[in-house]
Amino acid sequence: MNPSHPTPTSASARPDGARVARAALTRLVEPGDELPAHAVAAFGPERALALLTGRAALHPAERDLLAEHTGAPDGLARRWSAGLQRWAPRAAHLDPERDLVALHRLGGGLLIPEDDAWPAALEDLGESAPLGLWFRGTGALPAAGRTLAVVGSREATAYGRAVTRQFVGHAVRAGLCVVSGGAYGIDGAAHRAALDAAQERGGAGGAEASAPTMAVLAGGLDRFYPAGHEELLRDVMEAGLLLSEMPPGASPTRHRFLQRNRLIAALSGAVLVVEARWRSGAQNTAGHAMGLGRELGVVPGPVTAPSSAGCHRLLKETPARLVMDEDDALALLDGVRRPAGRGAPGGTAADTGTSRAPEPSVAPTSAPGTRGERRQRHAERPTDALTVEELLVVDALPLRSAVPVDRLTVTAGLALPTVLAVLSRLQRAGLAERVEDRWRRAPGGGGTVEG
Structure with a gap:
């Protein structure tokens, strides 16, 4: 293994106070809850944990420092009080040492920002960065400039799977790591294609060859989700890495899937959307990519295909680049852009302190197809309008x-x-x-x- 790229396994072997505190914080707060992130930045993880659990009270000087970090002193007392109420139900159930032991027994652990192996690309998320990354696997985390995210619809078509296999195989043979979300459809096709290409390559190529793919999951890594992908995720773990900001035992939820998407975008140098319906998680990932300054590539499909309606929407209404072949996909990583500002798009929900994961900044417009087909594209699920x-x-x-x-x-x-x-x-x-x-x-x- 290349010593210039420390592995998560070697980095997380130190059971220090910061790691234990961050392990507790990953169970205490939901992903995207920004006030705890500000507290950790201001006071360090151990002091922040004591404050967030109510075991210690904010001193006046600490309150001033926290207000400085949040950049919004007005209403801080109310937000902090609401936060304490929000975190209290979980505070009594924390057992970070147990969580660390559980993942260690599974061959994994917790990677934290204090580790040399922590991916610098996550700093682009600002206060929305994860408090830690639970992992299973032994591969090194590649730099964002060597990582391509490939995402798309769960209801992938034969066309989408074929394109994914072609583009991903070429990328891995070129020495890149492909990151996706482990889900059914395009995600699964991307992981399989990366593993197959790595096997064809024979494992040569040093550290980068040892991690052809990474899967970022929305629940705890002590179980594989979705269950139908257990064998695939085990193969990903053996060849590369499984990552999650959720502790062992945590269930995947809609909110956590949406928040997971920001990590996929941040860990990559570019995001490629292969297939996406008019409303889809892939478009959510695309929104994060644009907010983080990542290059966004989109594969077109038949204009009559609902499975490509979201791709065409992105091509029409965002600065996404048209990707038609393997070279177009690799070219997305030619120049990794930096974000214009700190943090992912989407703002903060004032009452919960939790970031709303963004849709792409596009508005629905007319699209090809019959009137009925257009209505179906715009139809919302019962949960789409929820806070x-x-x-x-x-x-x-x-x-x-x-x-x-x-x-x-x-x-x-x-x-x-x-x-x-x-x-x-x-x-x-x-x-x-x-x-x-x-x-x-x-x-x-x-x-x-x-x-």
Whole structure:
């Protein structure tokens, strides 16, 4: 292994206080919650953990320092108080040493910003950067300039799979690492193509050849999700890396999938969208890529294909580059742009402190096809218009057996009054159902979690 690229395994072997604190923080707060990130930047992870869990109180000087870091002193007291209520349900359930041992037994660990192997590209996320990265695998994290993200629809067509295999195979044979999300469809096709190309290459080429692909997941790495990709994800782990900002045992949710997409974009030098419907997670990743200054490439498809409607939307309404062959895909990495400002696009939801993952900055316009087809492209799912708080509670609601509200506060990571208010709104919207003093998801209320 190239010594200039420390591996996560070697870097995370030190069980120091910062690592233990950051392990606890990954369980305490939801991805994208920016106030904890400001606290860590201002006070360090150990002091921040004590403050966020309520074991210590902010001193006046610390309050001033935190206000300086947030750049928004007005309303800080209210935001901090709301945060303490939000984090309190999980604070009593933290056991970071157990989490670290659990991943260590699986051959992984926690990579933190204090490690030499921490990817510098994540600094482009600013306060939206992860507090740590859980990993499984032994490969080195390649530089962003040597990493191409390949994403697309879960309902991939034969055309999309063929294009993915062609472009990814060429990229890996050229010595690049391909990063994706491990989901069904284009993600899975990208990982498989990368593994096949690496095997054809025979493993030659040094450190870069040892990590042909990385999968960034939305849940804990102690289980493989989706379950149908367990064999594939094991192969990715053996050849490269599995990454997640979620601790062991954490379930993947819609909110976490959307937040996961910002990591895929940040870890790469460019993002290639192969297939995407009018509304899709791939377009969410594209939005992050543009906000981070990453080059965005898009593969066109038949103008009549719903599976390519999102690709055509990106080509028409954003600065995305048309990618028609393998050389076009590699050319996306010729010049890695730097972001114009700190942090991913999308802003902050004031009440939750959690960033809303962005859609691309494009507005729906007329598109080819019949009037019925255009209506279908623009049709929203029941969860599309939800706030971050509402999305977190919907994700926490079980599909079958109802659970008490205090259970929902822990799962959603929200304060009790907030959860009660959100449940009332979701009940009126037909997304939540009350069974005596317990709650569950209403039939047809939001479907299943997608990757």
